[in-house]
Amino acid sequence: MASGIAPNSFKYGSLTEPDSFRLILLQPSSSHGTALQCTLLHTTLSQCDRDIIDHYTALSYVWGDPTKTGSIYVDGHKFTITATLEAALRDLRDPSRVLRIWADALCIDQSNMTERSSQVALMAQIYSIAHHTVIHLGSLTENYEMILRAASSNTTGVVSNLVHTDNLASLAANGLLRLPWFGRVWIFQELVLSRDPWVQCGNLRARWTDICNILVPAGVVSNPTGRPKELQVLADMNSARVGGRQRMIVLLTARRGLGATDPRDFIFAHMFLAADTDTVIRYVKVDYTKTCAEVFEDAARFLLEEVGPGGHVKFFPHAIRDQTSKIEGLASWAPDWSLPYAGLVPMYCENLTRRLRLNPGLHYDFVSRPLVLAHVGYEVDVVTDFSFVLPDPSEFDMAARKRYQEAADDLETLYGAGAWWSGDEHGQHRHIDVRGKEARHEELCLKLADEWLHVLSGDLLSTQNELLEDEVETHKRFLPRFRLWLEDRAKKGLIMVGSDSDGMESLMWSYMRLADYPAVLTGRRLTITKSGRAAVVPRQVRSEDMVVFLAGSLVSLILRPSPEIPSEDLKREIRSALKAKAAIKTDSWSQDRLNCDMENLPIQRCSLIGECHLEGEIGWKYGEERGNIYTIFALR
Template sequence: MALTASPKVFKYHSLVQADSFRLLLLLPSPSHDSDLHCHVLYTTLSQCDRDIIDQYTALSYVWGDPSNTGSIYVDGALVTITATLDAALRDLRDASRVHRVWADALCIDQSNLTERASQVGLMAQIYSIAHHTIIHLGPLTSEAETVLRAAPSNTSGTVAYSRDLVDVAEQHMLQAVWFTRVWVFQELVLSRDPWVQCGNLRARWTDLCRMLLPSAWKQNSKELQVLADMNSNRGPTRLKFLTLLTSRRGLGATDPRDMIYANMGIASDLSSLLRYVQVDYRKTCDEVYESVARYLLENIGPGGPTVFFPHATSSELSKQKDLASWAPDWSLPASNLVEMYKDNNARKLHLDSKAHYAFVGQPLTLAWVGYEGDVIESFSEQLPDPASLNNKERIAYQAAITKLKGMYSNIWWSGDESGQHQHVDLRGKEEEHEKLCRVLNHEWLQILGKELPGPQAKSSKEDMKIEENFLGCFGKWVADRAPQQLIMAGSGSEGMASLMYTHLLPQHIPSALTGRRFAATKAGRVSVVPRNVQVGDLVVQLAGPLNALVLRRDPRPRNACSAREIKTALRKLNEDDSIQPSLRAEAMARIDEMAIKNCTLVGECYVDGFVGWKLKENYDCDIYALR
């Protein structure tokens, strides 16, 4: 019996030097359909940077469906690759010359987590040293050919702006998956000379942008906006890490950790970030995201928590089931909620957030001193975007608003130790004012009780009861406010009055109520809360310049030693001489007496009439241990 030779297996050799990397020597073929062959060249970035003859091309592409495969012979061994890489290499292959190419799937040993992390750390240099970068969008369609052939790099001169050409690009080429993937931003921004290629036809990135993004390009085009944003970041100015994460969150990444790693190399604050996060594929996604959250909270600037906490709210539930509630899941799209309303007139204690919280233990717990302000007892349906409410057709309501605004022409201010206060003189108009306020109240009761999905749409009797309880509380609350001579409309309105007025404006503007709920509290206040609120959730004011937060009691068992760790860490904050004593709450001297309450973060809230950390108030503080 004849013996059959075992197929040759490709094996990676180790990368020895700090800047070692691999290149593919893509062998030529006059036939597009012939088998792909290459050799692997072991070299260094410093050698390639000095080499003015044998330069390499970096490939930027989308990995695609791993079950849809192609193949290439690497040093004689058959290696399976994704179909997208197979197509890109065929389109790059020259008919007669060897082509030096860097492609991550082959040039990095993906099974070696240590090497993978090291090479990801070099990717900024890999793309910046490459003589060219080829952005491979896929096969050449007739529409892509129309756009690419019109680019100056494929013509003898400058091409005039064409609306038809832009429409073709917008509807076809710019719809490519490449524009939605997280890694490609770094690859583009750092590339010396990027080219866009479909099939075997290519054009310079800069030429395409000049052609498709003239000064008059239509601002409402999502595709052109993405192109413009990517192009604008190719300059020498680098963005901060939070800005990069915010603008790119929710984009495609096979590994959710790459939402972090793909943005690190182009962040202006990379040196600070590296003290908290390093590229390491041995760490879980939870560990990476929590380390990033710690970095952002401690380095975001004076606004600190006020800027940070809104990012922890997403439009979807996190897929990372063990991720801390205070750590944003950057693999999910942003919630797109309007910034929560803030009262700016009350005088408050000025407290430094950093004097009142500490990260302890593994997994990380965020321990923060604060006090409980109220408890959620019932809540409404989620409030829709104002555009769906047909506000222009609310004739009686809009007429009442117009009359009320006419009454508020003589607003005046006063101030005392608790803050500034607005007043309006309604002498002789009290009855008319109250009547108009009742028109406003009736409209809101109609919206909440009849226009939104009501209790009949609820999935359980408990849900129905929660909604009914809220409508009763809300009806009493608005009825009590009607005779109080509050400013209920216009730019002088404040708090809930301002939020409700803005939401029902006939001209649609972004509203802080959209995507949130109204809630009634134990103290009889009406509040604006996250959509995933539950009965029994706490309204808590943590120390610092924060909005009130909704927290949820966490019944999960915690490590017994964590209580000691938490109090030890918080006591050390009292020894920090860099924090002015006046910016530290008096309660910090009583750390040992405080109870530790295990909670999770639900999100920011606004409670009408509730002012945190008022002057000359004594607060019964606790430590909120957040996971």
């Protein structure tokens, strides 16, 4: 919610009750151009909820460009408002009756951070208690009028059937549904909680439900092929109104990157819609005196601790950023929900090996301010040279991919009956029998290697924009090391292609084959680590970044060491917090805790860069003791 623009001549009265709020009493006028006049009524939500005579209407609109302004007289004082609010109030004003209406910019003292925080916390109730909500989209055009007049509830009282429903849907997808209102954060709460929402353009309005029944009729399968995304957004919004509530992480994931003048509103606008609101509010308070970084970090703490089984694997991908965050001081582990999703395929995770099922909550804690995530884990390798970012493989030379596919097909023919399985105390293992065919197998594997080197040496360079000199040099250093790695793998008799392949071989085959499936490698880089192993790493990686497994996470992470030495105060806080975690009682037979003295482990300051897959490295293997190398990573 953006700050309002009000002159000093007007002073708001205090809101004295926990559920106090203000309503605009908009004075009538028969002339659309007459100056807007209103008084402010102080009341409470409980009084309005019990009132069966005087109801109020909530207004949902977009603030728009703050440099474009209008005005209204509030209790005789001229008050500057946005042009969009002025237009909405003029269109809503009745010729003869006073209209009781709630509009955030006028009903909340935007200059009072304490009031603003408390009123935003009440907004869910404000919209749910209002008897009607008017969604004001702006002025009326010919196309918008055709859509609204097709609804039986339109305020002219005359239904127009001159345009076929399919044509109306096309008109809406290319116009009405592209208006800014559909891309703002707050509107979701305002819509979902409203009893009776109406869509208005100019002075014409119709019920939301009727509009949806025309444009996205019930019974149509969700996201059918060919449906414009604008219509799918409308269908999803309408489903959210009539369906059950969703968890906070689902809401944030589905709507990340939408417009909000104040990024804090991305959290505040969703927290009272969530199925787990009662838990969210234990971590996050609507408080505009907090910085955006503090609000996002509090939300991240909630998500990591409450997201449930597989927390790390579900949580950390949301923190990956394709763009630099504009939120000053935001921790590397906190998702920036104001940025669009990075669009990466979930990182590969080997699931055949028996592993320790550690409880991550027993091995980390949040300490200090600004928040530090102190997490026990261990380092397994270090990044050295790496490739350019891998694009969608469709950008590569098709001839090279066809040659790769031919060699892959020949290999699958060579494998014949496919893989066979064995198992032991460590898990399950796949094997292939190439006895007597070793030379042919190596020959075909080297063909795969040649095509990889072809695209990395030539095609990949043509897909890159604005390369830095350092990036070019590290790619050049990476190539000969990658060649040696490929040649070595060709000699090992591994399953190199097909659905039976594992790890790096599976990822490389999935990326290069002639199939239009999203690939894990797209948008990431390849590296050869200090130990000589190949890995898939995030695009933001740098030389000397660490490959790390945190307790409870089955996917390795890239952490960047900080030159900053942890202060003694921070060390004491971390050790005290982890000592308390060690004192938590668990079942004696469970294997959810590491057998180590956590409070006395070395502490290293780092930042989170992203997820990784390192060839041959399986974290937390059952029976593998690493007690001498555990570290507390203090992530900021």
